[in-house]
């Protein structure tokens with residue numbers, strides 16, 4: 001007993017020593033009151049108690065989600081406040097900002113919040129932004145970011161790309177980049193922020209509408225970190241009936257430092273000890289839940305779906321063949337798979353899938369994706385692929401997928417991996433490198449895996465002037481046909 005205690009103490013100590021810094025992300029259930037003022041005030045009070053708890057865990061930075069203070073409101077008018085420029089504080093005209101600033105100062109912690117901001121434009125008309133604000137340990141505003149890629153926010157003005165390449169450096173030696181939720185789907189700012197800056201860590205407050213099988217929260221967020229080799233702090237609102245939930249601290253080395261996702265509506269402070277020197281996979285996840293618990297309690301998590309099976313190419317997989325080497329193409333976009341089935345179950349159905357073409361994402365229709373994936377399917381009908389309400393028993397010793405594509409700056413790639421419990425396939429290798437104008441991408445498992453729903457590669461060339469000619473043609477055709 002005594003040895004066990006000393007041992008756990010040692011483990012705790014080691015994990016503290018190894019940490020580059022301690023981050024807290026809050027999965028947050030928004031509380032609502034009778035008036036906008038009371039709603040925001042009660043959420044600020046909740047935020048302050050989370051800051052207090054985070055301080056007990058020695059957190060140096062805490063992140064709260066997008067729309068965390070208000071809920072996803074249509075009309076910003078009664079919620080928006082004026083936010084003074086960077087370097088303001090620690091005292092503010094607005095008492096909400098003052099409360100948050102005091103909490104940051106009182107606990108010596110960087111505090112990241114998302115707010116609705118109002119401002120008068122040149123014509124003296126009030127305009128609104130979706131804005132992240134960062135307070136430093138002295139309670140001053142050190143960074144302010146206005147969301148560039150809005151989604152379902154018709155009354156807001158998008159932040160200007162030229163003014164919203166936002167980074168800030170901390171006294172614990174980390175330079176962070178900052179953007180918000182839906183921005184992660186777009187080159188500007190989610191990839192442009194990494195070019196020519198010293199950013200090693202990203203903060204992303206989110207109100208993330210998860211969709212199966214490629215855009216689920218943990219899946220997409222951890223893939224961003226892994227592909228870009230940056231640490232990523234995501235705080236998400238918890239509203240699982242709308243498919244919103246899942247927060248985490250993801251390592252650029254493929255290690256997840258902490259995550260939280262649940263089928264039971266709840267708020268949860270999640271502490272991640274970020275370490276760029278830990279390479280031992282066994283050390284990963286100081287705050288990771290029991291996977292079996294997660295699977296059964298996940299039933300209530302109602303994710304959306306973004307899967308246009310009529311447009312995709314599919315190929316059946318014969319699980320009786322222990323060692324499968326196969327290739328699937330959509331046009332000139334091809335992926336090669338190398339799969340070793342450890343124990344195939346003839347009642348399971350897996351297919352290979354490939355797609356290169358436009359995809360509707362929220363409000364946006366200018367997104368061109370490339371995706372290829374191994375997918376679990378409920379029936380032989382491809383429209384049932386990539387769902388998760390059925391049993392699969394097949395285990396894979398290895399899944400490995402690779403592709404090569406023309407290298408374009410504004411087209412970016414990341415892995416796809418998802419299991420039935422909505423977690424990713426942990427312990428994988430993703431490799432992307434450029435040679436002779438071509439990008440070579442590979443993604444592989446490193447151990448036995450089961451309950452795999454999706455495993456592949458996702459590419460996106462979106463919302464930029466580098467729009468491909470074929471997409472332009474498709475869009476024009478769309479205009480005339482529909």
Ligand SMILES: *[C@@H]1O[C@H](CO)[C@@H](O)[C@H](O)[C@H]1NC(C)=O
Pocket residue numbers: 035037095
């Ligand atoms: C909300 O609070 C602000 C001050 O923060 C005050 O000016 C305003 O009148 C309040 N609105 C309501 C409806 O109470």
Ligand SMILES: *[C@@H]1O[C@H](CO)[C@@H](O)[C@H](O)[C@H]1NC(C)=O
Pocket residue numbers: 124
């Ligand atoms: C802008 O509008 C506000 C309220 O309508 C008014 O009080 C203010 O004087 C106006 N400012 C200018 C520069 O016109």
Ligand SMILES: *[C@@H]1O[C@H](CO)[C@@H](O)[C@H](O)[C@H]1NC(C)=O
Pocket residue numbers: 318319320321
């Ligand atoms: C799957 O592969 C096994 C072994 O090669 C073969 O016997 C079986 O007929 C195949 N099934 C289908 C549907 O092709």
Ligand SMILES: *[C@@H]1O[C@H](CO)[C@@H](O)[C@H](O)[C@H]1NC(C)=O
Pocket residue numbers: 345346347391392393
């Ligand atoms: C295959 O899976 C089904 C349930 O999905 C199970 O009933 C059956 O026993 C499994 N067969 C083998 C050979 O594992």
Ligand SMILES: *[C@@H]1O[C@H](CO)[C@@H](O)[C@H](O)[C@H]1NC(C)=O
Pocket residue numbers: 431432433440
């Ligand atoms: C990544 O790909 C490059 C180019 O194909 C190769 O040289 C390198 O060894 C690969 N790295 C890993 C870790 O697989």
